[in-house]
Amino acid sequence: MAVTLVTVVNAVATASAGFEGTIVDVCARVSGGNTNCLVAIYHGALTAQSASWDVCGASPQAMTTAGEIGIGGTGGNLKVFQLLNPTAGKHVLRAYVSGTASNRTLAAYALTGVADSTPIGALVAQTGTTDNLSANVVSTANEIVIDAAFFAQAADVSALGIASVGPGQTETYNRRPLNNITFAALGSYQTGETSTRMSWDEDFGTLANWGHVAFNVVATAEGGASGKTSLMSLGMGT
Numbered sequence: 592m593a594v595t596l597v598t599v600v601n602a603v604a605t606a607s608a609g610f611e612g613t614i615v616d617v618c619a620r621v622s623g624g625n626t627n628c629l630v631a632i633y634h635g636a637l638t639a640q641s642a643s644w645d646v647c648g649a650s651p652q653a654m655t656t657a658g659e660i661g662i663g664g665t666g667g668n669l670k671v672f673q674l675l676n677p678t679a680g681k682h683v684l685r686a687y688v689s690g691t692a693s694n695r696t697l698a699a700y701a702l703t704g705v706a707d708s709t710p711i712g713a714l715v716a717q718t719g720t721t722d723n724l725s726a727n728v729v730s731t732a733n734e735i736v737i738d739a740a741f742f743a744q745a746a747d748v749s750a751l752g753i754a755s756v757g758p759g760q761t762e763t764y765n766r767r768p769l770n771n772i773t774f775a776a777l778g779s780y781q782t783g784e785t786s787t788r789m790s791w792d793e794d795f796g797t798l799a800n801w802g803h804v805a806f807n808v809v810a811t812a813e814g815g816a817s818g819k820t821s822l823m824s825l826g827m828g829t
Contacts (some may be wrong), residue, residue, distance in 0.1 A: 618684070646685040662718045678713035716803070734810050738779055739775065753794060
């Protein structure tokens with residue numbers, strides 16, 4: 592069975608203060624069935640402490656950290672969470688952060704045909720300051736590979752700078768919260784190959800720090816057991 596992307600919730604940018612600054616919400620939908628997967632990506636200056644699905648329901652479902660990376664200088668973080676057996680339907684996905692800060696971005700994906708154990712296969716995490724970034728992810732033709740990246744620095748990221756998604760990838764968001772020129776949040780996906788290259792080209796400036804994660808969403812084995820599955824990717828930058 593192949594992993595199939597059902598819906599995408601484009602990134603929501605926010606800059607709150609006070610109690611509202613400690614959370615970021617997005618509404619997403621998980622369809623019925625027995626092989627579901629929910630993926631969300633969060634970017635922000637503060638570390639994400641936790642994430643929950645169906646947070647307003649009677650039994651919110653806490654997510655488990657699957658990977659994390661930070662960058663120097665600006666202290667940004669990129670964090671990945673996963674959740675098996677999500678509640679189906681349209682619900683609130685909430686990320687909890689360590690304190691109040693602006694420039695946060697949250698996006699979500701819904702997929703079907705996902706393995707009922709180890710939904711994330713190979714996760715590649717890296718940082719750098721070069722103009723271009725890329726990662727090769729071990730995958731198969733029936734999987735989907737997702738990536739998230741952010742660019743930030745203490746001085747301004749070029750106001751005229753742009754980021755371009757790599758060949759074969761579908762860009763899902765390319766945001767600068769509140770038109771902030773020191774921060775950019777990026778996300779994309781593509782159908783898996785034996786080795787899937789996920790890349791971005793940019794010209795934000797030679798001192799722009801970046802963080803990048805890429806991972807494959809594992810498919811349910813043909814004819815094998817399957818279960819309702821949810822996965823979440825959560826990333827942070829400044």
